[in-house]
Amino acid sequence: MSHSIRRRKVVAVVQARLGSSRLPLKSLLCLRDLPVIDWVTRRLAQARRLDGIMVAVPDTELDQALLEHLRRRDVPCMAGPEDDVLARFCLAARQTGADLVVRVCADNPLIWGEAVDRLVEFYAAADCDYAYNHVPRQNRWPDGLGAEILSRDLLERLNAEAVQASQREHCLNYIWDNADSFRIATFDPKEAWLCRPDLRLDLDRPDDFRRLALLPLTPDMDARAIVDICGKVQPQIAPAL
Numbered sequence: 001m002s003h004s005i006r007r008r009k010v011v012a013v014v015q016a017r018l019g020s021s022r023l024p025l026k027s028l029l030c031l032r033d034l035p036v037i038d039w040v041t042r043r044l045a046q047a048r049r050l051d052g053i054m055v056a057v058p059d060t061e062l063d064q065a066l067l068e069h070l071r072r073r074d075v076p077c078m079a080g081p082e083d084d085v086l087a088r089f090c091l092a093a094r095q096t097g098a099d100l101v102v103r104v105c106a107d108n109p110l111i112w113g114e115a116v117d118r119l120v121e122f123y124a125a126a127d128c129d130y131a132y133n134h135v136p137r138q139n140r141w142p143d144g145l146g147a148e149i150l151s152r153d154l155l156e157r158l159n160a161e162a163v164q165a166s167q168r169e170h171c172l173n174y175i176w177d178n179a180d181s182f183r184i185a186t187f188d189p190k191e192a193w194l195c196r197p198d199l200r201l202d203l204d205r206p207d208d209f210r211r212l213a214l215l216p217l218t219p220d221m222d223a224r225a226i227v228d229i230c231g232k233v234q235p236q237i238a239p240a241l
Helices: 037-045 064-072 085-096 111-125 153-161 164-170 173-177 206-211 223-233
Strands: 009-014 052-058 077-080 098-106 130-132 148-151
Touching: 009 037, 009 085, 037 052, 037 064, 037 111, 052 064, 052 085, 064 077, 077 085, 085 098, 085 153, 085 164, 098 111, 098 153, 111 130, 111 148, 153 173, 164 173, 173 223
Parallel strands: 009 052, 009 098, 052 077
Antiparallel strands: 098 148, 130 148
């Protein structure tokens, strides 16, 4: 049976922090004079299938700067446990009253609102518990344009059942660790130009930041232009499945 999204509140929860060991302060690093977190929220706001956005940050002294930055821009945000990301994610979903939760990582500055819309629509029509298009895993999406989606009920179940530290820190790992118990689904882009599983568009390490910072990207650029620009400078490699 498919999931109807009528009368169901769809909220994107963005995981963001300043304490990344591989790229410290990355949410406030500037690409083309705009902080990375602003790229994420600005581009995510273009999605038509979302009823709201909430940025969930750690409740640390360091991350107060990120909270203040978001509040100055009137972006909904909240603070929760630093290491128990699953608990923080659940708190954010509860605060928004979400029925369906779209998980977005703040290291995806080029997230595409249309990719999020397609994900929500796919989930609504599919017979699945969890769907994704943020990484090229059994699909042909570029890495960094999409997101993940699940119901709030399933999220609460994960919060109750996940006990391993890795499952609390990486909040949807419990699904993959128990893949036989869940209906996991994904799909391919419909456009040939978008079928680029060789492209990495996320921001995880200093070299990722350096690569993106040197490209002529703009916060409102569409996916076709992004793929064209990034595809010219990033060599094609076989995707890991």
